[in-house]
Amino acid sequence: MDKLSSKLSGGALVIDRKIVAENDWVHVATEDEIPSSGNVSIDLSRWQANKDELLTRESQVAVRLDASDEPSKLQDDLGNIPMIVLHITNYVDGRCYTQAFWLRERYGYAGDIRVIGEVYRDQLNFLERVGVTQFELAKDQDPQDAMNGFGEFTVLYQPSADEGQNIFSRRRVIH
Amino acid sequence: MYQYDEFDHTLVKERVAEFRDQVERHLNGELSAEQLMPLRLRNGLYMQVHAHMLRVAIPYGLLSSKQMHMLAHIARKYDRDYGHFTTRQNIQYNWPELKDVPDILEDLARAEMHAIQTSGNCIRNTSSDQYAGVAVDELQDPRLYCEMIRQWSTLHPEFYWLPRKFKVAVTGAENDRAAVLFHDIGLRVLQNAKGQLGLQVLVGGGMGRTPVIGKVIREFLPREHLLSYCEAILRIYNMYGNRDNKYKARIKILVNSLGIDEFRRQVEAEWEQIKDSDLLLQDADFERMQSYFSSPDYVKSTADSNLINQGRIEKWRSLDTRFAQWYDNNTVEHKVDGYRIVVVSLKAPGVPPGDASADQMDHIADLAERYSFGELRVTHDQNIIFADVEEAELLELWKEMDAQALATPNIGTLNDMICCPGLDFCSLANAGSIPIAKQINERFDSLDELYDIGELKVKMSGCMNACGHHHAGHIGILGVDKKGIEWYQLTLGGSAEDDAAIGDRLGKAIAKEKVSDAIDKLVSVYLENRQTDERFLDTYRRIGIKPYQEEVYG
Numbered sequence: 047m048d049k050l051s052s053k054l055s056g057g058a059l060v061i062d063r064k065i066v067a068e069n070d071w072v073h074v075a076t077e078d079e080i081p082s083s084g085n086v087s088i089d090l091s092r093w094q095a096n097k098d099e100l101l102t103r104e105s106q107v108a109v110r111l112d113a114s115d116e117p118s119k120l121q122d123d124l125g126n127i128p129m130i131v132l133h134i135t136n137y138v139d140g141r142c143y144t145q146a147f148w149l150r151e152r153y154g155y156a157g158d159i160r161v162i163g164e165v166y167r168d169q170l171n172f173l174e175r176v177g178v179t180q181f182e183l184a185k186d187q188d189p190q191d192a193m194n195g196f197g198e199f200t201v202l203y204q205p206s207a208d209e210g211q212n213i214f215s216r217r218r219v220i221h
Numbered sequence: 222m223y224q225y226d227e228f229d230h231t232l233v234k235e236r237v238a239e240f241r242d243q244v245e246r247h248l249n250g251e252l253s254a255e256q257l258m259p260l261r262l263r264n265g266l267y268m269q270v271h272a273h274m275l276r277v278a279i280p281y282g283l284l285s286s287k288q289m290h291m292l293a294h295i296a297r298k299y300d301r302d303y304g305h306f307t308t309r310q311n312i313q314y315n316w317p318e319l320k321d322v323p324d325i326l327e328d329l330a331r332a333e334m335h336a337i338q339t340s341g342n343c344i345r346n347t348s349s350d351q352y353a354g355v356a357v358d359e360l361q362d363p364r365l366y367c368e369m370i371r372q373w374s375t376l377h378p379e380f381y382w383l384p385r386k387f388k389v390a391v392t393g394a395e396n397d398r399a400a401v402l403f404h405d406i407g408l409r410v411l412q413n414a415k416g417q418l419g420l421q422v423l424v425g426g427g428m429g430r431t432p433v434i435g436k437v438i439r440e441f442l443p444r445e446h447l448l449s450y451c452e453a454i455l456r457i458y459n460m461y462g463n464r465d466n467k468y469k470a471r472i473k474i475l476v477n478s479l480g481i482d483e484f485r486r487q488v489e490a491e492w493e494q495i496k497d498s499d500l501l502l503q504d505a506d507f508e509r510m511q512s513y514f515s516s517p518d519y520v521k522s523t524a525d526s527n528l529i530n531q532g533r534i535e536k537w538r539s540l541d542t543r544f545a546q547w548y549d550n551n552t553v554e555h556k557v558d559g560y561r562i563v564v565v566s567l568k569a570p571g572v573p574p575g576d577a578s579a580d581q582m583d584h585i586a587d588l589a590e591r592y593s594f595g596e597l598r599v600t601h602d603q604n605i606i607f608a609d610v611e612e613a614e615l616l617e618l619w620k621e622m623d624a625q626a627l628a629t630p631n632i633g634t635l636n637d638m639i640c641c642p643g644l645d646f647c648s649l650a651n652a653g654s655i656p657i658a659k660q661i662n663e664r665f666d667s668l669d670e671l672y673d674i675g676e677l678k679v680k681m682s683g684c685m686n687a688c689g690h691h692h693a694g695h696i697g698i699l700g701v702d703k704k705g706i707e708w709y710q711l712t713l714g715g716s717a718e719d720d721a722a723i724g725d726r727l728g729k730a731i732a733k734e735k736v737s738d739a740i741d742k743l744v745s746v747y748l749e750n751r752q753t754d755e756r757f758l759d760t761y762r763r764i765g766i767k768p769y770q771e772e773v774y775g
């Protein structure tokens with residue numbers, strides 16, 4: 047683990063509502079050098095500047111968006127990106143929810159979306175609803191406890207990037 | 222009114238369980254006060270000067286008698302025997318204990334009520350016309366739209382962490398009583414030339430530090446697109462609203478900085494993508510929703526019964542001037558012959574505007590049960606309404622209300638003031654508002670004088686946040702703090718109705734003990750200058766601010 051960690055790496059990784067032991071991604075900070083091997087996430091500007099070169103790496107390259115980054119900038123690259131990382135620097139900043147929604151619903155992105163940074167239990171439910179598939183928890187978030195953050199609601203009133211439906215179209219079928 | 226089905230019951234129960242767990246984690250030390258804060262806010266729980274404050278949603282102001290009894294029960298069991306009705310048709314409790322709040326929410330859930338999204342930077346309770354369904358000037362019932370918005374916006378995963386709070390209002394009447402021009406989204410239900418039902422959509426209105434009147438983003442939106450259009454607006458706002466400065470974070474600032482045309486372009490582009498999605502509504506959805514708001518079983522009137530009623534009311538009026546005063550001020554014409562809308566005044570002298578005791582709430586609930594089909598509404602002016610009272614029963618009802626201090630005949634007068642909690646309760650306040658209301662009340666204690674002055678909307682806020690909507694007052698009063706001393710800034714000429722306007726600043730702030738004197742002077746300028754039938758606002762608009770400034774500061 048140690049050699050893989052960077053200043054952006056978080057605590058436990060959760061995929062499919064399970065804690066996963068392996069996390070072989072390094073989130074390379076803007077100012078840091080990209081390690082020569084291994085899976086890395088790269089910020090959007092560096093991706094845009096060095097796309098061709100990055101795509102020749104043997105290991106995988108993910109693109110990382112800050113809250114102010116436009117998902118539309120990745121529109122043409124989505125087929126080449128196995129994972130998009132949304133960096134949450136402040137959990138009350140809700141832009142990542144729209145970024146994820148747009149990636150899924152507007153651009154039809156089918157790869158993984160991972161959140162890193164301030165990722166705590168009480169956000170997981172809604173992040174999952176808008177299409178996030180991997181959760182790198184904040185270091186001070188107890189991973190076992192975080193598992194309780196999923197599926198707290200069995201009734202969904204609106205569609206999003208999940209199985210949620212417009213409650214009125216659901217009622218149409220039932221009543 | 223709307224009745225929960227199994228979905229609604231389950232959602233509210235699951236929400237209570239979630240919050241119970243959050244509070245437990247906080248009390249165990251697992252969740253810091255800082256981490257709990259945004260979570261409790263989204264369950265209506267604030268931290269005030271002395272204690273927590275819990276704001277409970279009253280969706281578009283509509284309540285059943287059973288729900289009102291529940292509000293009384295909560296005041297009695299968990300609070301200090303009273304509650305405060307707000308300008309956004311909600312109720313606030315000023316003294317709940319944090320550990321009790323999950324139990325309060327559970328009790329509320331039993332009465333099909335909740336406190337979800339009543340605070341925090343998310344979509345708040347949708348407000349509406351207090352006379353919906355019974356107003357003479359109503360074109361379309363706005364309540365079904367409100368309820369649909371309520372459900373769509375509840376726990377919307379994408380719009381739970383907005384740049385700032387977000388408020389929607391809907392009206393369906395000729396005269397706007399819902400202040401749609403002062404909301405983040407304002408909707409007017411209307412029918413186009415082809416007979417199609419739809420909405421005029423306004424965006425970017427609001428009070429607060431920078432009051433702005435909303436702008437039309439779409440003249441006619443067919444109603445099946447209600448939810449997708451709101452969603453498109455919210456998505457653009459969530460992504461591009463200012464997040465660095467909370468004073469610039471409301472949607473009105475985004476709309477102004479992009480310009481309404483560019484904002485519209487972005488919203489429409491987003492809407493194109495989603496308008497035919499699962500959010501698209503069908504006629505059947507509206508019909509089902511409308512059935513919850515169908516008219517009660519009114520007694521059919523005839524030409525004879527109308528004559529009898531008129532005669533009866535004339536007789537009662539002539540026999541008892543107090544009844545006559547109440548009838549003239551506190552009842553409103555109903556769309557159905559033989560019925561009247563009755564306003565319960567929560568502005569008795571000496572009581573903070575909008576406050577009701579638990580006993581009063583129980584009485585009001587009982588009276589609604591017996592005289593008004595078991596339904597009530599909360600008004601933007603912080604009063605309560607019985608919407609469907611038979612004219613033949615008005616005298617009996619008045620007597621019962623009078624005995625409970627609920628019939629103060631001051632609706633629409635200067636003493637029917639709107640007032641936020643101010644320094645007495647609110648931690649953001651610069652100055653008190655309740656003591657000023659009291660001062661003005663005491664100064665204008667003669668009903669004859671109040672009636673002579675006529676319609677005069679006084680609205681007061683204890684700070685720039687403008688919860689008391691002072692910008693929209695014919696006379697607005699804003700509390701300001703100058704080196705720890707309370708001062709009051711007056712504005713003139715505001716209105717929240719169709720002639721919406723933001724009040725003009727009168728001049729430098731007034732010392733606390735001088736506020737009612739200043740109001741007195743403003744009123745005297747009006748009385749000297751008014752022409753037949755002119756309201757305070759009309760005179761002001763005709764003669765301008767100068768004479769008022771000269772009188773107050775001269």
Ligand code: SF4
Pocket residue numbers: 641642643644647648649650651682683684685686687688689
């Ligand atoms: S206007 Fe200011 S003082 Fe009054 S309730 Fe709102 S925040 Fe508090």
